[in-house]
Amino acid sequence: MPNPIKTATLIGATGLIGSRLLARLQDDDHVGSIRILSRRPVELEGPKTNVQVIDFSDFEQFRSAIEGSDAVFCTVGTTQKKVGGDEEAYRRVDYDIPVHAARFCADTGCRCFLLVSSVGADSSSSSFYLKLKGEVEDAVIAAGVPSVSIFRPSVLLGERKESRPGEAIGKIVMSTFSFLLPSRMKPIDADDVAAAMLWAAKQGREGFHIYQYREIKKSIPKS
Secondary structure (H helix, E strand, O other), X not given: OOOOEEEEEEEOOOOHHHHHHHHHHHHOOXXXXXXXXXXXXXXOOOOOEEEEEOOOOOHHHHHHHHOOOOEEEEOOOOOOOOOOOOHHHHHHHHHHHHHHHHHHHHHXXXXXEEEEOOOOOXXXXXXXXXXXXXXXXXXXHHOOOXXXXXXXXXXXXXXXXOOOHHHHHHHHHHHHOHHXXXXXXXXXXXXXXXXXXXXXXXXOOOEEEEEOHHHHHHHOOOO
């Protein structure tokens, strides 16, 4: 039997994976209330949903918003375009938010933290993006949350609210030649990642778990 989640907290609800995950949380009878933590006001409907606009650099406010959670889902992320190529601004979103969220989970007794990372994440990588994602993973693991699940998708399939022409072309190319790619590099539907995240949260397995393409696909509940 899946573990009930009385309070689920979601950071990054307006993104490609986050929006799919929110819909699944709202529809799942094993999930009670849903907290959405956001940097700015967002219009998200749902009888179980409560949006909290917070300053993520205000650690007291951030910790208070995490407190009482049974599971915290972090799907937040930015792009170089959004931050104008400013690597420090990039780190404040992609590193600071998930790492402090995990630490506040450990501090407040939340037992389950789930994070969207990236295929190829490696703190020793020469790539800024992959190195950053690897550093995030290392810090999250060290935070001490009893159950940590990290999801490493490759190219995400699904329509975004924002336009990303380069990504759209990449999706077409990678989908066309996906049969030639190693399994971990295959494009994957954002809703599949969301489904696997919710499944993992309800399992609540202790320890540190990595989900790449194959593990994500295996974790999707059969309808």
